[in-house]
Amino acid sequence: MKAFFGKLAAMAALALAVPATASPAPVPDTVPIAMLVDLSSGQVLFARNADRRFVPASITKAMTVYTAFDLLARGKLQPEQSFTFSETAAEEWRRTGSTMFLEPGDETTVRNLLLGVTTVSANDGAIVLAEGAAGSVARWLELMNANARRLGMTQSHFGTPNGFPDGARTFTTARDLVTLGRALTLEHAELYQSYFGRRGLVTNGFAQSNHDPLTGRVAGADGIKTGFTRQAGNGFLGSAERDGRRLVLVVAGVAEQDDRDDAARALMEWGFATFTSRQLFGKGATVGEAQVQDGTSDTVKLVAASPIRFAMPRATDRPVKLSVRYEGPLRAPIAAGEAVAELQISVEGMEPSLVPLLAAEPVERAGFLGRIANALKGLLS
Structure with a gap:
């Protein structure tokens, strides 16, 4: 064809009429991978190494959430369903890294698991959701990777639901993550608004803050997901909407968290300030x-x-x-x-x-x- x-x-x-010049994007050399896209037009406003593969760490959880959203939208998962933190899963994931502080045998609703994943990056919550919704982590990963293929994320693969180090079996690119950001914010707009954009969460009596560098600090920002491991460095998939325009950005491979956060905020503000929009x-x-x-x-x-x-x-x-x-x-x-x-x-x-x-x-x-x-x-x- x-x-x-x-x-x-x-x-x-x-x-x-389109202007020929624009002020340079404020992305320092300490940020090796970056991309900013206007979703309403699909235009790339800035890109640096957008097709270089990297380890996303906990940004992986954005695909776990998208997979859950897809099941919710198709009626194959319900927000008030409860899943149990099994003894077997607890042996590996009880209070491992970012956590909801679940205990073995705890039953938690899908709604609370999703809030735990989106707000405090709960590793245990992602595992409980995967096992409960799909029957096993392996079957959940099949769903995640099938969704990636369907969305056109051709340079991505997921080997874990939560992004915990897995020998680099999990990888992606900035361009693929922008595709995922588009799917989350546009395909499932109501669910996205319900589960993303919270500054903190209390789970099992523990109050925790969201590490999202944009939400609550940049006008219109409402997510999406940070990530960090020693292997991956600091990364972030973020989004903000103003006056009907939604921008999605990725910064990744940054050594210092403060540099990641400063770059994400500066790039998002630059995108709104430097570009105007016409319908x-x-x-x-x-x-x-x-x-x-x-x-x-x-x-x-x-x-x-x-x-x-x-x-x-x-x-x-x-x-x-x-x-x-x-x-x-x-x-x-x-x-x-x-x-x-x-x-x-x-x-x-x-x-x-x-x-x-x-x-x-x-x-x-x-x-x-x-x-x-x-x-x-x-x-x-």
Whole structure:
């Protein structure tokens, strides 16, 4: 299949004014890996070694949480279900590293386990959740890695639910973590708001603080997950939303925690201050259309899955190019709401970004006579 270019809606064909220069990002050399992305457009605002593999440490727990969110959304897990901290699991994980201070035999709800993982990075909580929801850690890891593949995290693998050192079997990249951040914040927005963004938590009588360097310190910040081991250094997957714009960042491989925290705060503030944002399409707006083969219709309208915005530095102007891309022609049947194409946003000096587009309506497969008519029409055209 080759890439097809769909027809753009008239309003999208206009040239947009985009500045050519921007102030440099405040990311010191002590931060070897960093990335900042505007999720509403998919634009990369800053990248340093975005595709270098590294050990994520407790940032791994973001995938454990996403896996739980997916099960909750599909009704295969319930917030008030209770799971037990087994004697076997307790032998390895009782008060090991970051903890909820669970004791052997303690029963804890899924809701409290998730809060323990998201707020105080509970290693024990992640294990109890994995064993309880999937029957074993091994089966939970299968779910985590299947989700990573489905999301397109091609440079990631998870060998543990909590990121505890495992001989580097667990690895990822900044680009893959941004993909995970997008999935957490956009696919499961309500669950994300319920479980992330807390400054502290009391578990089993112990009060603990969240080490997230953004939440409560940077306007609009609400997560996501820190990580640290001696092997990995200090890392962070973070997000903040202001005025309908959500930015996600990664900093990783940083020797000192203070350097990680300062860099994360400075990079997020730089992203909001240096780039302004313009909405191109509202949620559900028609962006263009794509050709359909063997369908009851020759074309299908393409709509925005969520508001599509474009980030632009505050400086001089130059044009932005928009194009609809898909592997095609699309083959019927097509379901309404199915992701079938992408809007590519291109500007000189920045990575092209791709935003998913959905089929506005269903297109059924044509009957035998309809397919013959379509074939004749194709020959004549």
